[in-house]
Each structure stands twice: as structure tokens, then as C-alpha cells.
Amino acid sequence: MKCIFNGEIVDASQVALPINDLAVLRGYGIFDFFRLSDGVPLFVDDHLKRFYNSAQVARLPISISQTELKSLIFDLILENQMPLSGIRMVLTGGTGAGAYAIGIPNLIVTQESIKFPSEEMYQQGVKLITHEYLRDIPEVKTINYMTGIWLQQKIDDAGAFDVIYHHKGLVHELTRSNVFVVNADHQIITPKDHVLLGVTRGHLLKALANQFEVIEKELPIEHLRIAKEIFITGTTKKVLPISQIDDVAYEIGEVTQKAQALFKDIEQQYIGSH
Ligand SMILES: Cc1ncc(COP(=O)(O)O)c(C=O)c1O
Numbered sequence: 117m118k119c120i121f122n123g124e125i126v127d128a129s130q131v132a133l134p135i136n137d138l139a140v141l142r143g144y145g146i147f148d149f150f151r152l153s154d155g156v157p158l159f160v161d162d163h164l165k166r167f168y169n170s171a172q173v174a175r176l177p178i179s180i181s182q183t184e185l186k187s188l189i190f191d192l193i194l195e196n197q198m199p200l201s202g203i204r205m206v207l208t209g210g211t212g213a214g215a216y217a218i219g220i221p222n223l224i225v226t227q228e229s230i231k232f233p234s235e236e237m238y239q240q241g242v243k244l245i246t247h248e249y250l251r252d253i254p255e256v257k258t259i260n261y262m263t264g265i266w267l268q269q270k271i272d273d274a275g276a277f278d279v280i281y282h283h284k285g286l287v288h289e290l291t292r293s294n295v296f297v298v299n300a301d302h303q304i305i306t307p308k309d310h311v312l313l314g315v316t317r318g319h320l321l322k323a324l325a326n327q328f329e330v331i332e333k334e335l336p337i338e339h340l341r342i343a344k345e346i347f348i349t350g351t352t353k354k355v356l357p358i359s360q361i362d363d364v365a366y367e368i369g370e371v372t373q374k375a376q377a378l379f380k381d382i383e384q385q386y387i388g389s390h
Contacts, residue, residue: 122222131224149203152199204224205224207221230352244276245361247282289311295346296375314349319382320355320378354376
């Protein structure tokens with residue numbers, strides 16, 4: 117398996133990250149992740165844009181331009197030949213400035229296999245539990261998933277799929293997905309502040325807005341209890357229905373099914389034109 121390390125395509129087994137990299141010492145770094153669908157890098161420009169934006173907000177310089185990185189990634193895809201896989205771009209806090217300061221970042225791009233939820237999950241939905249937490253610099257895709265990974269045992273014990281985060285009475289997002297709620301007035305609500313603006317979320321929002329009233333606004337936690345339908349979105353989730361949050365059950369309704377169909381169309385159209 118090949119990967120990209122600081123601008124060069126090399127054998128993944130040959131790459132070693134310095135042990136004094138700020139990512140290792142302090143968990144400081146950013147990343148982004150997209151998938152190949154039928155060999156096509158899905159929404160690659162959106163992910164590159166978010167990656168460079170995360171880097172800028174996190175004050176991490178990237179040694180190559182977005183165009184150069186994209187071209188290198190396309191070369192990597194040709195080398196590895198994995199038509200159904202994920203591409204992970206990671207930018208570390210770097211080395212050279214001590215153990216508590218941003219140094220010269222290392223840029224790593226790897227390709228890996230991916231797994232989607234089962235067909236049964238897409239049809240019958242999945243369970244979530246709630247947890248009070250706000251991600252650090254939520255608009256940035258940081259490598260810090262400490263709370264989510266720490267909670268995995270609790271999630272498993274509850275027979276749940278994932279955890280949904282709320283903070284000071286407002287629901288934000290899941291560990292690795294965005295949330296959409298359908299209320300009694302058939303409006304679709306999705307939080308927009310203090311969340312990572314998902315690429316899946318963005319594409320789906322545009323398509324949903326042609327057929328429904330879609331509102332990006334604050335989502336009080338009490339509104340979860342009275343929601344009619346809830347679904348989540350993400351690169352490796354696509355559009356996944358929610359059947360239960362803590363002890364409240366939800367139907368998998370028409371809006372969720374429509375959102376699933378719309379996203380399928382968006383993906384097919386993208387593949388067809390790239
Ligand atoms: C915190 C967080 N929110 C939302 C998402 C969904 O974003 P996307 O649709 O771009 O995969 C992710 C993706 O991993 C994430 O880490």
C-alpha cells in the first residue's frame with residue numbers, strides 16, 4: 117500500500133512519524149476524510165477546501181498547494197487501485213518548536229478500506245445515547261476524538277450505535293456525523309453553529325431545500341424528545357435513520373426515506389459527471 121508523506125508517494129510501511137511530533141505529544145493536528153465511490157473521489161474538492169480551512173484555523177502551514185495535493189492524491193489512487201475505499205489526509209502539529217508549540221507539520225495521506233452500516237440499519241434505524249460535550253474548535257476537523265473513543269464502552273453497553281453531543285441545552289452533532297430533525301410541522305432542522313459542517317450535510321441540505329422547509333438553527337435538546345423523525349449524515353454513514361435516543365423511540369418516516377433517496381441520486385449524479 118502506498119501513501120503520501122510530505123509531498124511524496126512512498127510505501128506506507130516505510131513511513132515513520134517523529135516521536136516528538138505535536139500530534140503524538142499533545143494530540144494537536146487536523147485531518148479530513150473522503151471516500152471513493154466506484155473509483156471516483158466523492159466531493160473531493162469540498163474535502164480539500166475543508167482540510168485547508170481546518171489547517172488555517174488551527175494555524176498549521178501546509179507546504180503544498182491544494183491543486184498539488186489533489187494531483188498527488190489522484191496519483192495515489194491510481195497506484196493503490198482500491199475503487200471502494202477511504203482517503204485520509206492528516207496534518208500534524210509538527211516538530212521543531214518544542215513539546216508545546218506548533219512546529220513544521222507532517223502531511224500524511226493514506227488509503228484504507230471502509231465499512232458502511234448494514235442494510236438493516238439503513239432500513240430500521242440505529243440507537244443513540246446522549247452525552248454533554250462540545251468539541252474543541254468544533255468548526256475544525258481536529259484529530260482529537262478522545263471523548264468519543266472514551267465513550268465507546270458506554271455506547272456498546274447501551275447497545276447503541278453512537279453518541280449525540282449536547283452542550284448547555286443545545287444539541288450539536290454526533291462523534292462523526294451531523295444530525296437532522298423533522299418536527300411536527302414537517303420542517304427539517306439542523307444545527308449550524310458549533311458543529312463541523314459536514315460535506316454530506318451540505319449536499320443533502322441543498323437537495324432537501326427544493327422539497328421541504330429546511331432551517332439551519334439552534335436545536336434545543338427538548339426538541340429531540342418531540343421530534344417526528346431523526347436522521348444523521350456523514351461520509352461513511354450516508355443518510356442513516358435514528359430509531360431511538362436514550363429511551364425515546366422514533367419512526368423511520370417518509371422524510372428520512374426521501375432524504376436517503378435524494379442522497380443516492382446526488383452520489384450517482386456526481387459519479388456520472390466526474
Ligand atoms: C465531528 C464530525 N461531524 C460531522 C461529520 C460528518 O462530515 P462529512 O459529511 O463531511 O463526513 C464528521 C465526519 O467525520 C465529524 O467528524
